[in-house]
């Protein structure tokens with residue numbers, strides 16, 4: 001395929017996503033299955049066009065004075081990918097599979113400079129209704145933070161220290177361009193490539209198949225690290241899902257002590273078994289709600305880790321369609337889930353043990369406000385500064401820019417070059 005056909009395909013996919021509110025990954029996959037002639041390179045370019053159009057939807061729509069899929073895809077090609085108007089005109093004229101030629105108005109808008117009357121939320125590519133929440137957290141840096149969330153994300157991997165070490169793996173993965181991450185001592189990163197660029201498929205690597213490393217964003221690695229799980233402890237991962245944090249906690253425990261993985265949704269736990277086996281984790285019990293209870297763990301845990309259900313506003317780089325789909329109702333539902341999870345999970349912490357609360361959201365309602373509510377309702381818990389843990393465990397590393405008075409941390413793509421993440425640590429005192 002040439003770029004004209006790829007642009008036409010991206011418009012078709014965007015149209016289906018926008019009009020029928022379908023998940024972008026599903027629509028892309030269906031498009032691939034019904035267009036077998038398209039090679040993997042074509043599918044990558046089409047996916048990149050679609051994802052970049054969604055990442056930058058508000059600013060591109062304002063630039064084009066039009067938010068239809070065609071306007072977004074053409075603007076992505078010319079403006080975000082910096083191909084220029086001349087290249088687009090050639091592509092549209094010379095490929096019979098390309099979308100229709102440009103209208104005069106489209107050509108004028110694509111040639112124009114970035115409008116100087118963009119609203120801050122448009123410049124930041126953050127939904128308008130969320131803008132006050134963004135400025136509450138980031139103040140004068142809100143546009144910078146929004147823009148960083150509209151970029152492509154790198155591929156981050158966590159070295160499984162039960163089986164390998166970073167130096168050895170970085171040598172093995174040299175051909176992929178992987179480098180050690182700046183903050184997590186166990187992280188490796190392949191930086192995102194711009195435009196047509198294609199990322200290596202690291203799941204095909206021997207090291208992935210053998211469990212020497214797993215895919216995990218650096219922020220998630222840091223959250224697990226700051227939780228401070230120690231060999232020999234009793235640890236409960238209360239919202240274990242597919243087990244990303246469970247694996248990191250297990251590695252920190254060096255297979256000593258007992259780790260329990262629980263999730264209210266049995267189906268979400270399904271992939272955990274194969275992942276734990278691949279990673280060589282032996283000190284684990286998976287407790288699913290259909291066939292077991294957690295009653296025997298009440299008041300017994302040194303650490304309860306809550307990777308709470310949330311709106312995912314910190315991972316917009318990876319799921320740009322979720323940015324525009326989020327509703328006030330969904331936010332309220334997640335906040336209720338968080339109250340429920342915190343109130344249930346606290347039961348398992350022993351006196352002197354820790355409750356660690358993390359989300360991949362940046363909204364204060366899901367983060368610091370939840371911790372304030374919990375602390376005012378539970379006098380037997382006290383805050384522990386996650387910032388102090390950071391300085392102790394990551395000596396010499398720059399400290400995060402967004403820290404509450406209690407020491408809760410917010411990580412972001414712009415400030416820590418990670419996904420957006422919130423981490424708070426509490427201790428049971430009585």
Ligand SMILES: C[S@@+](CC[C@H](N)C(=O)[O-])C[C@H]1O[C@@H](n2cnc3c(N)ncnc32)[C@H](O)[C@@H]1O
Nearest residue numbers: 239240241242243244245264265268307308309
């Ligand atoms: C952010 S995801 C967890 C991701 C996972 N920890 C990982 O690293 O791959 C949040 C999880 O919380 C679970 N959850 C939601 N409500 C819950 C509840 N009341 N009790 C326990 N788990 C719950 C969801 O099923 C979901 O899997």
